[in-house]
Each structure stands twice: as structure tokens, then as C-alpha cells.
Amino acid sequence: MKITALEEYGLRCLVAIAKSGEQGQLSISEIAEMEGLSIPYTSKLLSILGKAKLLDAVRGRSGGFSLARPAENINLMEITMALAGPLMDSNHCEKYTGLLDECVHLDNCSVYNVYSGLAGYVTEYLQSTTLADMIDESITGRLQRMKI
Template sequence: MKLSTKGRYGLRALVDLAQYSEQEPVSITSIAARQGISERYLEQLMCLLKKAGLVRSIRGAGGGYVLDKEAADISVGDVLRALEGSLDPVECSGLHPSEGCRSSDVCVTKYVWQKINDSINHTVDEIKLDQLVAESRELCAGTKDQTIICEKKTK
């Protein structure tokens, strides 16, 4: 399974928001600056997160975004599904009787796909936003630059 930049950047933005919106709303500009994400792209992500009920916007002077739920009540799975859709890496019609898979009755691989799908969903639903904020603060405690949530780049 490979997540797009929507999922990766959106999760970083939401961790940033959770970390910095405890006192006041956070502007897109400040998140973009700390995370190195384009403001335009971030606006698109926030729109999806708002639609999913994870963030809300506050208008006017001093406005910005805040979480619409407690960070402890938002899972990584909630964020990724809002941005990416289903996280199931395998689409198997045998797992859904209404989809009419002809081999469903004799196919044993559907159990493998179900196990993989369940494992991924369970893992991302177990990790909460407040845990990531705490981890970020701990990792950055001894560093000079405490604003950027880093992400390993791989090819």
C-alpha cells in the first residue's frame, strides 16, 4: 500500500494543527511554513478534513483552523480515510457477497486479503493524534528546530 501526498501531508498538517491550536486557531500560512507544504495544497486538504468533521475553520481576525474533536479521539485512520478514501490495499469482490464474485465459494485467497485489510485498518485506527503530538514533542525536545515534523524520503 502506498499513500499519496494527500495522506502524508494531511497527517503532518493535522499533527501540526493539534500541536499548535491548543491556545488559538492556526492559520494555513503558519502550518504551511512549518511543514514546508504549499498553502494552496494545504487549503485543499483542510477542505477534505473539514468535510470529514475533523477540523473546523474560524473566520475573522485571529481566525484559522482548530480540531473539531479532541486529538485523543482522532485516529490516523480517520485522517487517512478522509484524504485517501478506503485504505484496503486489495479490492476483492469475494469479500463482498453483493458484488457477485464467481469464485467466492472456492477462493481461499480472499481470507489473505481480508487479513491484510483488517491489519492495516486496525493499526491506523489504534494510533491517535495526541500520541503523535506527544511523540513529536519528545523527538524535538533536544533539537534546535522544533517546528518541522520530519518525514523520511524513500525512492
């Protein structure tokens, strides 16, 4: 279980845009500059977030990206799903890669059960944290100790 690069850097870009204010808009090159990322990579990150409808993209000369919804209304679970997908495939037990036709535990899989419980737990945490929470200076330092 690892946090992926897309998740980390994609979230940074969202935070940067959220920090630019209610109707704030930033271009790829502005964000790349602010976050110290390359323009092509920033471009890829924002493109993913745009397709996931978390960002609105405006093309052309005065274009850029802005939040598709208010920061209070975008939670980390949506962001994580857009950038990395679910913790475990929903059809986990069918996607077994071993030698047999299907997993021997299909009927009662304790591994699936425990990871499924964990996934629910993680989801609770991520859903309860919004972009607005992340740019709120008064609580940002405490997020690491927060227990929802």
C-alpha cells in the same frame, strides 16, 4: 499498497495543529509556512480534513483551523479514511475490471480473504494510534517499533 501523498501531507497538517495546543488554531498560510508546503496545496488538504469533520474551520479575518475534537480522540484510522478511503473497496469483488461480467471468484475468493485480513490488521494499528500519541515526544521515537 502505497501511502498516498494526501495521507502523508494531510497528517502533517493535523500534527502541526495538534502541536499548537488544546484550543490551538492555525491559518492555512501559517501551516503552509511551518510545513514548507504551498498555500493552494495546504488549502486543499485542510479543506478535505474539514469536510471529514476532523477540523473546525473559522472563516474571516481572525479565522483558521482547529481540531474538531481533543487530539486523544482522533485516531489515524479516521484520518486515513478521510484522506485515502479504505485499503480495499468494500465491494471489492463486484468492482472487477476484467473481461467477464463478473469475477470468477465471487463465491470464494482467497485474494479477497487475505486482503480483508490484512485490512483488519492495519485498522487495528491505525485505530490504536491517536494524534495525541504522535505529538507525545516521549513515545514518538518508539512508534516505529510499537506492536500496538
